[in-house]
Structure formats: C-alpha cells, structure tokens
Amino acid sequence: MSMLAINGERLWQSLMDLAAIGATPKGGNARLALTALDGQGRDLVTGWMRAAGLSVTVDQVGNIFARRAGRNNALAPVMTGSHIDTQPTGGKFDGCYGVLAGLEVMRTLNDHGITTEAPLEVAIWTNEEGSRFVPVMMGSGVFAGVFALQTALSATDVAGKRVADELAAIGYAGDAEVGRKVGAYFEAHIEQGPVLEAEGNVIGVVTGSLGLRWYDVTVTGMEAHAGPTPMPLRMDALYGATFLMQEVIRIANDFAPHGRGTVGVVKVHPSSRNVIPGAVTFTVDLRHLDPVRLAAMDARFRAACAAVADGTTTGAALDVVVQDVQYFAPTPFAPELIRHVRQEAAARGYSHQDIVTGAGHDAVYIAGVAPTAMIFVPCKDGISHNEIEDAKPEHLEAGANVLLGAMVAQANASA
Amino acid sequence: MSMLAINGERLWQSLMDLAAIGATPKGGNARLALTALDGQGRDLVTGWMRAAGLSVTVDQVGNIFARRAGRNNALAPVMTGSHIDTQPTGGKFDGCYGVLAGLEVMRTLNDHGITTEAPLEVAIWTNEEGSRFVPVMMGSGVFAGVFALQTALSATDVAGKRVADELAAIGYAGDAEVGRKVGAYFEAHIEQGPVLEAEGNVIGVVTGSLGLRWYDVTVTGMEAHAGPTPMPLRMDALYGATFLMQEVIRIANDFAPHGRGTVGVVKVHPSSRNVIPGAVTFTVDLRHLDPVRLAAMDARFRAACAAVADGTTTGAALDVVVQDVQYFAPTPFAPELIRHVRQEAAARGYSHQDIVTGAGHDAVYIAGVAPTAMIFVPCKDGISHNEIEDAKPEHLEAGANVLLGAMVAQANASA
Numbered sequence: 001m002s003m004l005a006i007n008g009e010r011l012w013q014s015l016m017d018l019a020a021i022g023a024t025p026k027g028g029n030a031r032l033a034l035t036a037l038d039g040q041g042r043d044l045v046t047g048w049m050r051a052a053g054l055s056v057t058v059d060q061v062g063n064i065f066a067r068r069a070g071r072n073n074a075l076a077p078v079m080t081g082s083h084i085d086t087q088p089t090g091g092k093f094d095g096c097y098g099v100l101a102g103l104e105v106m107r108t109l110n111d112h113g114i115t116t117e118a119p120l121e122v123a124i125w126t127n128e129e130g131s132r133f134v135p136v137m138m139g140s141g142v143f144a145g146v147f148a149l150q151t152a153l154s155a156t157d158v159a160g161k162r163v164a165d166e167l168a169a170i171g172y173a174g175d176a177e178v179g180r181k182v183g184a185y186f187e188a189h190i191e192q193g194p195v196l197e198a199e200g201n202v203i204g205v206v207t208g209s210l211g212l213r214w215y216d217v218t219v220t221g222m223e224a225h226a227g228p229t230p231m232p233l234r235m236d237a238l239y240g241a242t243f244l245m246q247e248v249i250r251i252a253n254d255f256a257p258h259g260r261g262t263v264g265v266v267k268v269h270p271s272s273r274n275v276i277p278g279a280v281t282f283t284v285d286l287r288h289l290d291p292v293r294l295a296a297m298d299a300r301f302r303a304a305c306a307a308v309a310d311g312t313t314t315g316a317a318l319d320v321v322v323q324d325v326q327y328f329a330p331t332p333f334a335p336e337l338i339r340h341v342r343q344e345a346a347a348r349g350y351s352h353q354d355i356v357t358g359a360g361h362d363a364v365y366i367a368g369v370a371p372t373a374m375i376f377v378p379c380k381d382g383i384s385h386n387e388i389e390d391a392k393p394e395h396l397e398a399g400a401n402v403l404l405g406a407m408v409a410q411a412n413a414s415a
Numbered sequence: 416m417s418m419l420a421i422n423g424e425r426l427w428q429s430l431m432d433l434a435a436i437g438a439t440p441k442g443g444n445a446r447l448a449l450t451a452l453d454g455q456g457r458d459l460v461t462g463w464m465r466a467a468g469l470s471v472t473v474d475q476v477g478n479i480f481a482r483r484a485g486r487n488n489a490l491a492p493v494m495t496g497s498h499i500d501t502q503p504t505g506g507k508f509d510g511c512y513g514v515l516a517g518l519e520v521m522r523t524l525n526d527h528g529i530t531t532e533a534p535l536e537v538a539i540w541t542n543e544e545g546s547r548f549v550p551v552m553m554g555s556g557v558f559a560g561v562f563a564l565q566t567a568l569s570a571t572d573v574a575g576k577r578v579a580d581e582l583a584a585i586g587y588a589g590d591a592e593v594g595r596k597v598g599a600y601f602e603a604h605i606e607q608g609p610v611l612e613a614e615g616n617v618i619g620v621v622t623g624s625l626g627l628r629w630y631d632v633t634v635t636g637m638e639a640h641a642g643p644t645p646m647p648l649r650m651d652a653l654y655g656a657t658f659l660m661q662e663v664i665r666i667a668n669d670f671a672p673h674g675r676g677t678v679g680v681v682k683v684h685p686s687s688r689n690v691i692p693g694a695v696t697f698t699v700d701l702r703h704l705d706p707v708r709l710a711a712m713d714a715r716f717r718a719a720c721a722a723v724a725d726g727t728t729t730g731a732a733l734d735v736v737v738q739d740v741q742y743f744a745p746t747p748f749a750p751e752l753i754r755h756v757r758q759e760a761a762a763r764g765y766s767h768q769d770i771v772t773g774a775g776h777d778a779v780y781i782a783g784v785a786p787t788a789m790i791f792v793p794c795k796d797g798i799s800h801n802e803i804e805d806a807k808p809e810h811l812e813a814g815a816n817v818l819l820g821a822m823v824a825q826a827n828a829s830a
Binding site: 191 | 467625641658678690775
C-alpha cells in the first residue's frame with residue numbers, strides 16, 4: 001500500500017492552473033483573501049474537488065471541506081489542507097501546495113479504487129495570510145476555538161469592508177458550524193526556510209512549531225551633542241542597546257539548534273548625525289521548540305537588560321523598559337503522526353530529516369484540537385512570501401507521496 | 416590693569432533685553448537669521464554699540480563690526496564676537512553671550528577711560544546657526560574665505576527667499592568688503608557641553624577645536640524570516656552592524672580624553688519585527704583634537720569594518736560599504752592667546768581648566784585667518800540648542816572679565 005504513488009504531473013498542472021488566477025508579472029501570485037480572485041481560485045479548486053467525487057461543504061467562516069467517504073463514516077476524518085489565499089506579492093506554492101497535494105491524494109485513491117477505513121477530507125482554510133484581514137490564520141483559528149466566529153466575521157480591511165460581507169460577495173458564506181472533531185490532521189507545505197536545501201534533504205519531518213516571545217525594548221539615556229560631550233559623561237542609549245541586540249543573538253546561538261533570536265526593528269531618537277541617542281526602541285523575537293528552554297531564554301534576556309540598566313554592562317546606568325508584546329507557546333506535533341511521516345519518507349527512499357516550523361501555519365492552530373503533523377519540502381533559497389518563491393516538481397511530488405502514504409496509514413489505523 | 420572688572424548686572428540686563436526679541440513661551444529664543452526678529456535684535460545691539468561710541472560697519476554678507484579706536488589705529492584690530500541668530504527653539508546665551516560680553520568690555524573701558532594700543536572690535540557674524548540658511552557659520556566662513564560671498568548671498572531658505580534679499584529687507588546688506596586683517600580674535604561662549612559643570616570649574620581655556628570625520632556605513636546581509644531560518648544560516652546585517660557601532664565608542668574611549676565617537680542615526684531594512692535585517696545604514700561621527708590621532712581612529716574603524724565584511728567578527732561575511740561624508744581638520748588655537756586667557760583666569764582666581772570645543776563656532780573659521788582663542792563658561796546640564804538653555808550670571812560675568820583682561824593684554828602687547 002505504501003508504494004502507491006501520486007501523479008506528479010497532474011499535481012504540477014493543478015498548481016500552475018491555480019497560479020494563473022491572480023498571476024503577477026514577476027511570476028508570483030496576488031490573490032488576497034476574499035477578493036474576487038480568491039473567489040475564482042476557490043471556484044476552480046472546488047470544481048476539481050467535485051469532479052473528483054468529493055462532497056464539498058463550506059462553514060460559516062468560509063473554510064471549505066472536501067470529503068471522501070471511508071468504510072466507517074462514523075470515524076472522525078483524517079484531514080489535510082492548507083490555504084489558497086496569498087500575500088500581495090506572494091508565490092505559487094505557499095499554501096496552494098498543501099491544498100492541491102491533498103486533492104492529488106484523493107485523485108490517486110480514486111484512480112486505484114481504494115477506500116480507507118476512516119473518511120478523508122481536504123480543507124481550504126480562510127485567510128491564512130492575514131494580508132487583508134487580521135487575525136492571521138483566521139479560518140483555522142476560529143475552527144480551533146482560538147478566537148470567536150464574530151471576531152473574524154466583523155474584521156475589516158483598510159477600505160472598511162467586512163469579512164462577513166466579502167464572504168457573501170464571493171459566494172463562500174457557508175452555513176456549516178465552525179469546528180468539529182478531526183481524527184488527525186496533516187499539512188504539506190514548502191519549508192519557507194533554508195534548512196532542507198542546505199542539508200540536501202527532500203522531506204522535512206516536522207516535529208513541532210517553535211514557541212515565540214516578542215518584546216519591545218526601550219533604552220533611555222541622555223540626548224547630548226556629539227562634539228562637546230566627552231565619552232565618560234555620556235549616557236548613550238544606543239551603545240547600551242547594542243549589547244542587548246547582540247545578547248539576543250548569543251542567547252539563540254547558545255540554545256541551538258532550536259533557538260532563534262532576531263532584532264528586526266530599531267528606532268533611534270532623535271536620530272541626528274551629531275546627537276548622542278537619548279532613546280532607542282527595538283523589537284526582540286525569541287523562539288524555541290521547548291517551553292522550558294524558551295523560558296530560560298526569556299530569563300537570560302531580562303538579566304541582560306538589568307545589567308545594562310544598572311550600568312554593569314557599559315559603565316553608564318540607563319533606563320531599560322521591556323514590554324511583552326506576544327507569546328505563543330511551543331506546539332509539539334503528535335508522535336504517532338510524525339512517525340507515519342518519517343516511515344513513509346524512509347520507505348520511499350526520500351532523504352529526510354526532522355525539522356521544526358518557525359513560521360505560523362494553519363496546522364499550528366489545528367494541533368490544539370487534533371493530532372497534527374506537517375510535511376515540508378524544500379523551496380529555492382528558502383525564499384517565500386515573494387514572487388520569486390520556487391520549488392522543484394520532484395520535491396512537490398515526493399511530499400505528496402509522503403502525504404498520501406501517511407494519510408492512508410492513519411485512516412486505516414483508525415479501524 | 417588685569418583687575419579691571421566688567422559690570423555683571425549690565426551684561427545680564429543686556430542679555431535679557433536682547434532675549435525679549437523673539438522670546439518663546441518656554442523661556443528660549445526663536446530669532447532665526449535674517450528674519451525681521453533678527454533685524455530687531457541687530458538694531459538693538461548696534462544701537463547699544465553706537466551709544467557706547469563705537470563705529471559700526473556692515474559688510475556685504477551682513478557681518479557687523481563695532482570698532483573702538485586704539486592709540487595706533489594702523490594696527491590690525493583685536494576682535495571679539497559671536498552671533499545673535501538662534502535655533503528655532505534656541506536659548507538666550509548661545510552666541511548672544513559672546514557679542515554682549517564683547518560690548519560689555521567696550522563699555523567697561525569707556526567707564527574707566529582706557530584706551531588700548533591696538534583698536535578693538537566686536538563682531539556680530541551673520542547666520543551662525545544655519546537653521547534657516549546653509550552653510551552654517553555663514554558670515555565668519557565668508558570672512559575667512561572658506562566659501563565665496565556669492566555662495567552665501569544666493570543661499571535660499573525653504574520658502575525660496577535669498578540671503579541677499581533678506582539682508583536688504585532688514586537693512587543689513589552692507590557695502591564693506593568681506594574679510595580683512597585681524598590681529599587677534601577671542602570668542603566667549605557657553606560651553607554647550609557638560610565638562611565645566613562636571614569638574615566644578617568656571618572658566619574653560621579652549622585650546623582648540625576637534626577635527627571630525629563623518630561616515631555613512633551600510634552593512635548588507637540577507638533578509639529572511641525570523642522563524643524558519645536557523646542561526647547558522649543567517650546573514651544578519653544588524654548583528655554585524657552592532658559590532659561596528661560598539662567599536663566607534665571603544666575607539667573614542669581608547670583615544671581619551673579628546674576622542675569622541677557617536678552613532679546617531681540607524682536605519683534598518685526592511686524593519687519588520689519578524690524579518691532578519693537585510694541591510695542596516697548608520698552614521699558615524701569620529702572626532703579628535705590631534706589630526707594624527709584622528710587618522711589613527713579612522714584607520715582603526717576601517718579595519719573593524721573589514722573584519723565584519725570578511726566574517727572575522729561574526730562568522731558570517733557581510734557587505735560593508737563606508738562612505739566618507741565630511742572631514743573637518745582639527746583646529747589648534749593660538750598659544751599666545753590661550754596663554755592670555757589662562758593667565759587672566761588664574762589672576763582673577765577663577766577655577767579653570769583647559770578644554771576643547773567639539774561644537775562648531777565662528778572662532779573655528781576665524782582661526783584659519785587670525786590668531787584665535789575661546790573662553791568657555793558653564794551652561795546648566797551642558798544643554799544648548801534648547802529653550803531651557805541656562806547659565807549663571809556670575810559665570811557669565813567671570814567669562815567677560817577674562818575676555819576683558821585678555822583683549823586688553825593682547826591689544827597692548829601689539830605695541
């Protein structure tokens with residue numbers, strides 16, 4: 001059974017056909033959530049789903065589910081899916097790959113006349129990207145109970161248009177209740193990072209999602225003229241801040257391989273060439289797979305802030321304020337599903353490795369309500385959210401084969 | 416002769432009277448160069464000059480000279496002066512103190528019926544601040560031949576108004592040729608820095624002006640997502656840049672006491688919380704009193720840039736481009752004039768110290784064409800270019816007494 005294989009050419013053709021809707025001159029896609037183009041994309045894919053004999057339902061937040069009956073339809077479905085909305089200058093594979101790999105799994109089972117024990121479903125989650133409406137990962141978030149249906153429906157875009165109205169306008173304001181029991185959830189996705197390519201592996205066995213802590217840090221010293229102020233009399237906010245910026249990186253390095261540390265935004269006040277900075281605000285992003293280690297990273301960062309504040313670090317006491325902005329707990333995926341993915345990759349002879357996801361995915365929300373795993377395939381130079389996003393047909397085919405094998409194994413294990 | 420003393424109350428009253436023109440609600444001054452308010456300020460001070468029996472001339476760039484005849488009027492004058500234009504939210508003392516201390520010297524000599532060997536002059540230099548028209552230090556710069564008269568006269572403000580027309584509008588488009596021989600130049604000024612206050616001294620004997628080198632530095636790495644990109648695969652432009660920002664400070668510390676190093680502006684691209692910075696541009700300001708040491712600071716900074724570029728510093732090679740923006744050579748002041756200032760401070764029992772100026776002053780340009788020295792007095796918290804700029808009457812009086820003694824000594828030494 002596990003050597004059953006999907007049709008790589010058909011998968012690729014479906015990806016290219018969907019990518020023709022909202023295609024950009026640079027080879028990418030602009031198909032923002034709940035626009036007319038998103039509606040056209042949904043129509044195209046649900047047409048394929050119906051043509052494959054799947055029963056399509058739409059829930060109240062516009063999530064689409066295409067179901068293939070099993071032998072025992074009382075069992076909760078083994079589900080796969082992702083999203084087909086894109087960033088304003090997005091690529092052809094982010095999200096679409098997961099949906100169309102799921103469809104290809106269904107088509108393949110049709111081709112071979114195979115029925116699984118548990119029913120199978122392919123989901124298209126509404127507004128994963130969050131480019132037009134927040135919150136991001138809206139459809140899966142409501143499905144998993146992370147936020148309320150009304151929160152999602154009343155969200156507005158910059159033009160003031162509401163999600164509820166835009167769903168209706170494209171014909172995807174469904175009536176199915178949002179959320180129900182899912183037996184297992186798999187999601188295939190391009191990695192959106194450089195690891196598989198760097199390691200030369202085809203399949204990433206995703207063991208979980210990094211937790212993150214976001215902070216805004218403000219260091220305040222004393223603004224003064226760069227010329228007349230001798231070094232020992234300065235309270236240079238930027239000088240103190242640079243030690244904290246470096247400590248963010250050092251912490252992440254010391255918590256390898258799953259630690260991440262990033263300072264992405266720096267604002268200097270008053271921002272004049274010949275004025276010693278009086279205040280610096282910067283963002284900090286710390287991530288780890290393990291909640292205990294993430295807490296240790298947090299503690300070490302706060303200790304570094306205290307050492308800058310009391311003058312230990314630079315010799316000049318500075319005011320340091322650390323504001324917590326966001327916390328997402330690390331999300332470990334389900335061991336039995338991870339095992340299916342790993343075994344399928346091995347059985348098919350695909351080079352593979354364990355990997356974590358640092359980016360957000362619908363799977364991370366679904367993991368809160370169902371056993372979940374993900375399958376990564378390489379993307380060129382690790383680049384995503386970009387029109388030049390690219391992936392190799394043979395890698396996409398390999399990932400879909402792993403998805404096929406893992407879903408079938410899980411659906412039959414449900415017996 | 417050296418115990419001759421100025422009238423501190425009269426000096427203070429003149430400062431306050433001038434400060435009433437363009438007074439701001441927060442206690443500062445807004446009397447931008449060549450505005451109607453600057454014209455009113457010039458009228459007030461030249462009125463005082465004429466009342467003190469001084470002969471007033473105005474040159475083609477609007478510089479004002481008030482001359483008190485000596486016994487030998489063939490000698491080049493011993494001059495003092497400064498400016499009375501202010502920043503948009505400037506203080507009452509920056510510049511005005513130097514002009515009115517000079518006037519007070521003249522009034523005091525009148526009071527005592529003293530005639531010096533060489534003639535004395537008080538100068539009011541046009542547009543020192545550069546807030547409305549660039550170049551900054553315009554009047555003294557043209558006088559010293561640093562830039563051409565036509566460059567100054569054709570400079571425009573943001574409304575497109577020309578210096579030449581604005582000079583005429585306020586009645587200060589003079590006809591005297593710009594530039595002539597000056598026997599010696601003294602300038603009294605508030606320190607605009609924190610050194611005298613920190614050291615508890617009343618008089619700063621200014622031995623010279625720091626030279627400076629300005630750079631724009633751009634570090635380029637690779638922009639990537641903060642979550643999916645493991646630390647060893649990153650090319651974090653900001654991380655590399657922080658080492659250079661710190662090296663600027665370390666270099667200045669290692670070239671104490673006259674080294675200065677400041678990073679005042681930092682721009683991060685793309686400036687998103689969860690994106691590893693792909694490029695960082697920041698400004699560098701290095702200063703020193705000694706040209707050889709300033710060159711050594713420059714060499715050390717460039718070596719640090721090279722070490723970041725080749726990956727020695729962070730392990731990741733980054734592109735580093737250093738662009739030279741400005742160079743001002745260090746300006747040592749005239750030893751014999753410095754000696755007059757130091758001797759006067761000592762003879763009058765004022766606590767004093769040698770000091771350098773890191774800020775630009777008209778004296779720095781005049782030093783290129785005449786023996787020059789400056790006298791600093793403390794200002795509160797080292798704050799200037801600010802409406803809360805403040806100075807103590809007794810310090811202003813002390814500085815004017817030193818100016819009086821130094822000018823008389825120099826004028827009589829000319830015999």
